[in-house]
Amino acid sequence: MQTVNGGEGTGRPPGMADVARLAGVSAQTVSRVLSGHPNVRERTRAKVLAAVDQLGYRMNSAAQILSSGRSRTIGVVTLQTTFYSRLTLTFGIESAARAAGYAVSTASTASLDTSAVEGALSRLADQRVEGIILAIPLIHVSPRIEQLTGSLPSVTIDGSRTEASEVVAVDQSQAARLATRHLLDLGHETIWHIAGPGEWLDAASRLRGWRETLEAEGRTVPPALKGDWSPSSGYRNGLILGRIPEVTAVFVASDEMAFGVIRALHELGRRVPEEISVVGVDDIALAEYCSPSLTTVAQPFAEMGALAVGHLLRQIDDPEAAREPASVEPKLIVRTSTTYARGTTP
Structure with missing residues (x-):
């Protein structure tokens, strides 16, 4: 040389x-x-x-x-957030793309408003990305969003749907059923629920799975409380539930909210799990190390990101390939934040 x-x-x-x-x-x-x-x-x-x-x-x-004629770049639309689950999902996407020889261009939105999503998609299209992953919930899909996702190979996560996109998702109703069923099997008469934001499809699916499980067992369905995925919203709701004597079990729609719930219960002198059992969703890395360690329903975020990349690259390589939606099964991880209801024999 x-x-x-x-x-x-x-x-x-x-x-x-x-x-x-x-x-x-x-x-x-x-x-x-x-x-x-x-x-x-x-x-x-x-x-x-x-x-x-x-x-x-x-x-x-x-x-x-x-x-x-190729940019070797895929685009990702995400929501501006510091939530651990979103960061892990993005990591999975970037790692899989890099391994396949692709770069990732991210367009984040400050809200889920359709105009904000349209702007993010347009920015990626202007960069000549070869395909797009929508890692946000889409409640309302505008004609412009349909046009942009129809003009490029696209994959949606978080249960979102567009006419042209391929769907990769976790069965969120099943996640709720696993959590609720676990608490019922521990002898709790009913399960209270702190839900996520109504505009998130994941939150709506978990709410439905919780309610349907209680109804199928003929149990009383308590009013659901609303959170916003943050620990502070879990804390506020925990202060409410901790003052209701008949509450013995709570299914919380995310681990980060569950951390706030446990903190509130501790401050009120309600022991977890001896008096109130708590289950979260996500199984983020901190779940194992809170006190007590959190029982939760695991979502393989990094695996989801890699799966979405695989489906997108298949579309890029073969535009005529049939769309094949993929569903990833959640898994219950039992730790020490749940136990048998008082008076129940194991």
């Missing part, structure tokens, strides 16, 4: 011609290697990549699109 200065000391960044000179190949060969062309010898590919690393060359994205 030759020794060249490339862009170093020349006042300009290294270009493709510099990489070609250092690797001793043509600029066309460099282009083929960087675009992932299969008809390149491994020895040649290794020389080119070594030259790229040595020079610190970065291919201009606009030039890459023009030369190959």
